[in-house]
C-alpha cells in the first residue's frame with residue numbers, strides 16, 4: 190500500500206478522486222440545505238419555472254423572441270447575445286492589440302509614444318467608467334435626420350449606427366460562421382499536424398485551397414437558400430421620416446459594449462504582443478537580413494509568428510478574462526447573459542437556480558474557449574527544445 | 579578601380595558604435611575564391627568586421643566594395659550584396675517555427691522568386707551535402723547543435739552566394755560536434771567558395787586558409803599565409819595571442 194502511494198501516477202489519480210469526491214459531497218450538502226431553508230420560507234425550488242412565459246421582452250435578440258416565450262428561451266437569447274458581443278469585441282481587441290503592440294516596438298518615436306499613451310490610458314481606467322464614457326458619447330450623436338453619412342451606405346446617429354446588411358436569414362449567417370470555424374480547424378490540422386508532414390507541399394497547398402473553396406461555396410449556397418424572398422440581396426439603410434429603415438441597426442448599448450471592450454482589451458493585448466516581440470531574439474531578424482529578406486518579409490514571416498507563439502498562453506488567459514468582461518452589458522442596458530439572468534431573478538425570484546445557470550454558462554463557455562485555444566497553441570507551438578536559439 | 583578578381587575590397591574603413599571606435603582604418607582585399615581566417619582576442623572587432631560586409635552593421639568612414647557593388651546607402655546595393663553573401667552565425671539563428679526544409683527554401687522563394695519545387699529540390703541537394711537529408715521535415719529544436727549549424731550552412735548556401743561569411747560557427751558547439759561542422763566547411767573550401775571565417779580552430783586555418791588575419795583593438799595587426807602566420811609571427815601581439823591559444 191505504501192509502495193503504491195509512492196508511485197506518482199497512482200498518487201496523482203487518488204488525490205484527484207478524493208478532491209472531486211469532496212467537492213461533490215459539499216455541493217450535495219449545500220443544495221439540500223438550501224432546499225429545506227427555501228421550503229421553510231414557502232418558496233418553491235427547482236427548474237420548473239424555465240418553462241413559464243416571461244411576460245417581458247428584450248431589446249436585442251439574434252433569434253425571434255416575444256413576451257410569451259419561456260425563461261429558457263430568454264436565457265438562450267442572453268447567452269447568444271453575450272457570445273455575439275464576445276466574438277466581435279475580442280476580434281477587434283485582437284486587431285487593436287496587434288497594431289498597438291507593433292507600434293510600441295516599431296522604433297518610430299511618434300508611434301511608440303502614441304502606443305504608450307493608449308496603453309497607459311485605457312489600461313488604467315476602470316472598464317465600467319469607460320463604458321459610461323462611450324455610452325455618453327454615442328447617445329449624444331446627432332438625431333437620425335442629421336446623422337453622419339459614411340459613403341451613403343452607413344450612418345452614425347444617436348439612435349444607433351446603421352450598417353448595410355444582407356437580406357438572408359439569421360440561421361444561414363450562423364451556419365456560415367460555424368462553417369468558417371470548422372474550415373479553420375481543418376486547415377490548422379492540415380498545416381501543423383504530423384500526420385501531413387510528409388505530404389508534398391504542392392498537394393498540401395492544393396488541399397488547403399480546396400478547404401477554403403469548399404467553405405466559400407457552402408457559405409454561398411447556404412446564404413442563397415436563406416435569401417429572404419422578394420428583397421434585393423443587399424440591404425441598405427435609408428432615412429424615412431424621422432428614422433432609418435432597413436439595414437442593420439447597431440444600438441448605442443451594443444456599440445458601447447463593443448467599443449469599450451475592444452479598446453480596453455486592445456490595451457492589454459497590445460502589452461502582451463509587445464512582450465512577444467521582445468521575446469524574439471535579434472538573431473532571427475539578423476539571419477533574415479543576411480538572407481536578403483526585406484524588413485516586411487522578416488516581420489510577417491519571422492517576427493510576428495514567433496511573437497504570437499511566445500505569448501499564446503498569455504493570450505488565452507486574456508481572452509477568457511475578456512469574455513467575463515462582457516458582463517458590463519448590464520451597466521448600459523445591453524441584454525447580455527448576465528443581464529437576462531439578473532432580470533429573470535427579479536421577475537421569478539428563483540435566485541439560486543438562475544445563479545447556478547449563470548455560473549454554469551460562463552464555466553462552459555470559458556472552458557470550451559480555453560480548450561479550443563489550447564489546441565491551437567499545441568498545434569502551432571515550437572517543436573523540440575529551444576535552448577540553442 | 580575595383581580589381582575584377584576582388585570579391586571584397588575594404589579601403590580605409592572606420593566603424594564607430596556611438597563614440598566607441600570599433601574598427602580603425604581597415605584595408606583588406608580579398609580575391610575571388612580566397613579563404614580567409616580572422617582571429618584575435620575577444621572584443622577585437624572580428625564580428626564587427628564581417629558584419630560590416632553584409633551591412634548588419636553600418637560603417638562610417640571609407641568604402642566597402644563587394645563583387646563590384648559599392649556598399650553605400652543605396653538600398654538596391656545592400657540587397658544585391660546580401661543576395662551574394664551567405665552568413666553563418668555562432669548561435670545558428672534558424673527559424674524555430676519552420677521545418678529544416680522550410681528554413682532552406684524561404685529566402686530562395688521570397689528573394690530569388692524561385693518556384694517551390696525547384697527551391698525544394700535544391701535545398702534537398704544541399705541538405706544531402708551537409709549530410710542531413712533525413713532531417714528535412716524536423717524542426718530546429720529537435721536537432722543537435724552540430725546538426726543545426728549544418729542546416730544553417732545549407733540554408734545560406736541555398737541562396738547560391740558567391741561569398742560565405744562565418745562568425746565563430748563552432749564556438750557554441752560541444753567538442754564532439756565541432757568536426758562535423760568543420761568537415762562541411764572544408765568541403766566547401768575545396769569547391770572553391772570564397773570564405774571569410776572568424777574562428778579559433780587553428781587546425782582548420784592551417785588546412786584550408788590562404789591567409790590568416792590577426793586583429794586586435796579594432797585594427798588588422800598582421801596577415802600572412804598560415805604556415806608563416808603560425809610558425810613565424812612577426813608582431814609581438816600576434817605572438818602573445820598564439821602563445822595563449824596554442825600554448826596549452
Ligand SMILES: Nc1ncnc2c1ncn2[C@@H]1O[C@H](COP(=O)(O)OP(=O)(O)OP(=O)(O)O)[C@@H](O)[C@H]1O
Pocket residue numbers: 595598600618619620621622623624625626627
Ligand atoms: N552593438 C554594439 N554596441 C556597442 N558596442 C559594441 C556593439 N557590438 C560590439 N561592440 C563593441 O565593439 C567591440 C568589438 O566587438 P566584436 O563583437 O566585433 O568583437 P569580437 O572580436 O567579435 O569578439 P568575440 O570574440 O568576443 O566575439 C567590443 O569592444 C564590443 O564591446
Ligand SMILES: [Mg+2]
Pocket residue numbers: 624625626745746
Ligand atoms: Mg564575435
